[in-house]
Amino acid sequence: MTKLVQWLCGLALLGTGWATLALDPLGLHLPLPCRQVLWPFPVYLLVAFGCYSLATIGYRLATFNDCEAAAKELQEQIREARADLSRLGLKF
Amino acid sequence: MAAASRNRARDKYSVLLPTYNERENLPLIVWLLVRSFQESGSNFEIIVIDDGSPDGTREVAEQLEKIYGSDKILLRPRAKKLGLGTAYIHGMQHATGNFIIIMDADLSHHPKFIPEFIRKQKEGNFDIVSGTRYKGNGGVYGWDLKRKIISRGANFVTQVLLRPGASDLTGSFRLYRKEVLQKLMEKCVSKGYVFQMEMIVRARQLGYTIGEVPISFVDRVYGESKLGGNEIVSFLKGLLTLFATT
Numbered sequence: 001m002t003k004l005v006q007w008l009c010g011l012a013l014l015g016t017g018w019a020t021l022a023l024d025p026l027g028l029h030l031p032l033p034c035r036q037v038l039w040p041f042p043v044y045l046l047v048a049f050g051c052y053s054l055a056t057i058g059y060r061l062a063t064f065n066d067c068e069a070a071a072k073e074l075q076e077q078i079r080e081a082r083a084d085l086s087r088l089g090l091k092f
Numbered sequence: 093m094a095a096a097s098r099n100r101a102r103d104k105y106s107v108l109l110p111t112y113n114e115r116e117n118l119p120l121i122v123w124l125l126v127r128s129f130q131e132s133g134s135n136f137e138i139i140v141i142d143d144g145s146p147d148g149t150r151e152v153a154e155q156l157e158k159i160y161g162s163d164k165i166l167l168r169p170r171a172k173k174l175g176l177g178t179a180y181i182h183g184m185q186h187a188t189g190n191f192i193i194i195m196d197a198d199l200s201h202h203p204k205f206i207p208e209f210i211r212k213q214k215e216g217n218f219d220i221v222s223g224t225r226y227k228g229n230g231g232v233y234g235w236d237l238k239r240k241i242i243s244r245g246a247n248f249v250t251q252v253l254l255r256p257g258a259s260d261l262t263g264s265f266r267l268y269r270k271e272v273l274q275k276l277m278e279k280c281v282s283k284g285y286v287f288q289m290e291m292i293v294r295a296r297q298l299g300y301t302i303g304e305v306p307i308s309f310v311d312r313v314y315g316e317s318k319l320g321g322n323e324i325v326s327f328l329k330g331l332l333t334l335f336a337t338t
Binding site for chain 2: 003004024053064066067068070074077078081084085089
């Protein structure tokens with residue numbers, strides 16, 4: 001099963017669940033407050049996901065390590081390497 | 093126990109270095125590789141796959157072969173620029189190691205992490221060990237805010253859509269068991285960044301185990317815009333293709 005199919009199945013499941021409860025085709029007549037919450041539920045989910053995405057990306061951006069030490073170390077090692085390679089006979 | 097350690101002593105690591113115009117960097121990366129392997133005591137070879145670089149990369153490679161020996165530096169050049177995937181295939185045909193390490197030749201990947209890859213691989217008996225910039229004390233140097241945003245954003249979208257079980261999918265600093273890499277190369281069809289992503293996704297599909305090691309990525313190509321609109325569009329297209337087909 002591809003990821004796309006998984007997503008479609010999941011969305012279909014959630015979609016039918018929501019439609020059954022919110023649009024009331026079976027005539028179950030849930031209490032009004034429940035239906036008032038259920039009706040805009042997909043939009044709530046979308047907004048919640050949007051907020052989660054922004055927060056996660058923001059957090060990961062803030063904790064993205066800057067490798068200053070690695071860059072300095074590399075510069076030093078480049079000098080060392082060039083000296084050693086010249087000694088070994090490399091013509092740059 | 094004795095048999096296991098004898099087997100370990102027979103492990104050999106083949107480093108595949110596809111190069112194009114790396115005349116300046118090739119001696120440096122080879123020097124760092126030789127030093128890392130000597131310090132860790134592992135058996136190794138470095139396979140340089142030069143795609144007919146016009147800047148004299150091949151001449152420098154030949155000098156390195158004389159200095160370090162043709163059992164350690166293998167030159168397997170090609171006539172012209174033919175792409176990364178085929179470079180790996182070409183390199184593997186000449187590899188005598190049972191493990192393959194792929195990395196960039198421009199010093200953005202540091203060989204000092206290779207002993208950690210090796211250690212991690214033995215620790216979990218992993219089929220693949222992937223270097224990650226996004227976890228632990230992994231990170232980057234030389235990226236501005238815009239680049240970082242794009243990187244984290246793209247990675248987030250990839251994680252949501254593909255749930256790959258690895259934190260850094262577009263990274264190209266990895267250790268593979270040779271037979272695993274061969275199997276994956278048969279199955280992968282994408283190019284560029286997406287190719288590296290596809291390897292991990294297919295590996296998971298085939299049930300291979302993946303370990304991760306935090307690495308530092310030192311981007312020294314300042315001022316060169318490596319992430320234009322075109323690259324982003326082709327990345328998204330490739331991602332959606334993987335989403336729909338795997």
